[in-house]
Amino acid sequence: MNYLTESAYCDIICYETQLFALKDNGTVEVWDFDLPTLFPTNIMSFRPVIIDFDGNEFPRDKFSTQCYLVESMGDLLLVNRFIGNFVNSEGFAVDESDLGIEDTQPLVCPYRTKGFHVYKLVSIRNTWEIVESLGNAVIFWVKITLCHCPLRIFKGVNPIYYTDDNWDQMNEDYLYGGHDCGVFNLTDGSSKT
Structure with a gap:
């Protein structure tokens, strides 16, 4: 099996002296460079929950996902971001053909x-379990850099602060810039933009 051409990598992180490489096909490869091998020492599948906080399934034809790896207080987290491909002025994900003129102007x-859904690696079982609270922490996305900081002033909010990292679409119209920024509350599933 050729690991280099099978699927593209979308995120990597060093964690506990190993390299974790997330692929766009939903697998996570673990590379231990202390071993004399040119192949991953472990390959884990990631099967995300695809329901929102109201129990509704994210329709795959209207949503895409982006996953990220981040270390938090000694744990390895996998953060799954759900993005409505076309969102109308009321905030609902719709088919592109359903967008009216009021939804697309001035939007490009x-x-x-x-x-978002957040998962924690349970290495003893080689699985990912869903995280319902970040504890005393907050996740920030700034441009294409992901950092995780201790929570000091945001108590009780359980937030994920995020910025737009969809560079392919932003670059189609450089005057538009990034618009997909906000705060997501992991406790109740609410967002503020």
Whole structure:
């Protein structure tokens, strides 16, 4: 099996002296460079929950996902971001053909983040379990850099602060810039932009 051409990598992180490489096909490869091998020492599948906080399934034809790896207080987290490909003026993900003129003007790229799910690696079972609270922490996305900081002033909010990282669509119209920014509350699934 050729690991280099099978699927593209979308995120990597060093964690506990190993390299974790997230692929766009939903697998996470673990590379231990202390071992004399040119192949991953472990390959884990990631099967995300695809329901929102109201129990509704994110329709795959109206949503895309982006995943990120981040270390938090000694744990390895996998953050799954759900993005409505076309979102109308009421905030609902719709088919592109359903957008009216009021939804597309002045918008050029009407995609919008609609939610996040966070998973923690349970290495003893080689699985990912869903995280319902960040504890005393907050996750920030700034441009294409992901950082995780201790929570000091945002108590009780359980937030994920995010910025637009959809560079392909933003670059289609450089005057538009990034619009998909906001705060997502992991406790109740609400967003503020």
